Amino acid sequence: MSKTIHIPGGTITLAESKAVCPHCETHISFDKIEKRFWKQSKICIRMKCVCGKQVGITQDYRGDFVAYELKR
Numbered sequence: 001m002s003k004t005i006h007i008p009g010g011t012i013t014l015a016e017s018k019a020v021c022p023h024c025e026t027h028i029s030f031d032k033i034e035k036r037f038w039k040q041s042k043i044c045i046r047m048k049c050v051c052g053k054q055v056g057i058t059q060d061y062r063g064d065f066v067a068y069e070l071k072r
Ligand SMILES: [Zn+2]
Pocket: 021, 022, 023, 024, 025, 026, 049, 050, 051, 052, 053
């Protein structure tokens, strides 16, 4: 699933999120992130990547999802 961003004069459709796993560099889909993000209604969430590691997900100032490495 892609994400559509409305800008003045048109729309941009992104096929991939900017959330890239810091461990395996897999793009984590909007689909998976959004389901959890809205359910938990937090500023940041943690989720499991396909590589099996936990990554943190947050949003940048434009509302794009970004992934970061969790410190333990
Ligand atoms: Zn990964």
